[in-house]
Amino acid sequence: MSKTSARNFFIVVCITPAILLFTIFMVIPTIDVFRMSLYQWGGFSNEKQFVGFENFKFLWNDMKFIQAFQNSIFLIVIVAIVTLLFAIFFAAVLTNKTINGRGFFRIIFYIPNILSIVVIAGVFSAIYDPSSGLLNSILGVFNLEMWQQKWLGNQQIVIYSVAFALVWQAIGYYMVMYMSSMASVPASFYEAASLEGASSFKQFTDITLPLIWNNIRTTLTFYIISTINLSFLLVKAMTGGGPDGSTEVFLSYMYEQAYGNSTYGYGMAIGVVVFLFSFILSAIISHITKRDVLEY
Template sequence: MKQRKGRGRFIFLCLAPAAILFIIFMIIPTIDVFRMSLFKWGGYTADKTFVGLQNFVKLFKSDKFYQAFQNSVLLIVLVTIITFSLSLVFAAILSREKIKGQGFFRVIFYIPNILSVVVISAIFSAIYDPTQGLLNSILNLFRGGENPILWLGDRKIVIYSIIIAMVWQAIGYYMVMYMASMANVPESLYESASLEGAGRIKQFFSITLPLIWTNIRTTLTFFIISTINMSFLFVRAMTNGGPDNASSVFLSYMYQEAYTNSSYGYGMAIGAVVFIFSFALAGVLNAVTKRDEIEF
């Protein structure tokens, strides 16, 4: 009995610091976001006016919010699909095919992940430069340079330019993670499949994907939620939401309203909606991707 109590106290003492920090820096600020969303406040004065749900009513009538919502969903869908498709393909190739310099390719693919978002944004801003950028310089060899493409200045393509930068930054990290998972798949399963006449593609979908699905499911949820945060960093560094809010996303719109337009209460209402959206999206994703775990 005493041994159980001593063990319980030890576990409590180990968990208490982390729990206290989590409550102070996560739970309390989150609750405060919802509380402040009910006030009209500039953020820099002591004058606060309780307005109830008026901030949310204003939010759902805002065209800027729906533009930011549309861009955020587009980023989540396209960046996720492209990143995970390429990561899985490259991981499968480098794991199963005999290619010289596999270690070199792993390092090259992983390098973008160790660079800061500011550095990556600067690199792609230089590539997208309409007059001296690498991309337009290459295209000018085939189409002439009279009307350069404004990769970050055209409303129709600016969001896709940001998507390319985000995909380039993320591929290497997830490729390395999937290579580690694929390394644990027994080679005997592939040998048996080969004897049965299954090709590489069939083996990939019938053996590799099912056996690493748990890892894919976990990283998929993490990546989609983190994309909401990463999109703000890329937009802030590359376009600041322009041109004319064409590249605005959830958090850039929140930042603009809360800290630039001094509508802190309205900004917190945006934050509350993003919080609910993120958790709902994670829940739906977990339900959709749930599969029976396969053991080997």
């Protein structure tokens, strides 16, 4: 066996297990989701009835799904925008060498990301408790009783309570990513800009943001995927989709239909819509935010 053949054989041996695992646990289940979305099936019997696109037709007339769709869009937009702004702001502050205790604050901000989403749900459920929760207690201390709410029981504001928990959990992770990108920008750029009389804000908008733009583009896709996934876990642990479906999201409604109501085929139809929505939205954002790569 030649040296080139031996090298190619070694590469094949190394990547084959990964390809097999990816195919078995990702590709095949994804294809099966698309296949089962065309059937009417309870999920536990051997009787499957092919119904074509009837599940999808019913889906677009399902007001509960439409509400879950609206809630998911709201969370994706709000969480992405707020997390992006705060993560970039704190990253810029903590990369400033004049700030004392930067390492300590990095750890503090990152801690929420290493906590289980169930733990986060428990913490915020306690904070939002209307009778003994921290939030209403603080409002009471400052004589703001008129602002006290049933934060997880009021249909008008409960989705904002969930959004705040998602933002709190995500800021530290993205802040660290932006800090890493900012740290790689040559200091000479800022020195030259200072000599030209550019303010700190001008340096940030004209030097820092353009040079970390590719990182921002990448994290925008992360926002979409992580919000869809984490909102399901947080909603299931914190509100269960209530009150009256006001916090139901894509995946929680899919789970309820597939495994709670024994309408597995309909649940898989929702899964197909979520998959296509995530893919299309990520492609649109990638196209909109595309720009020439700046090199240094």
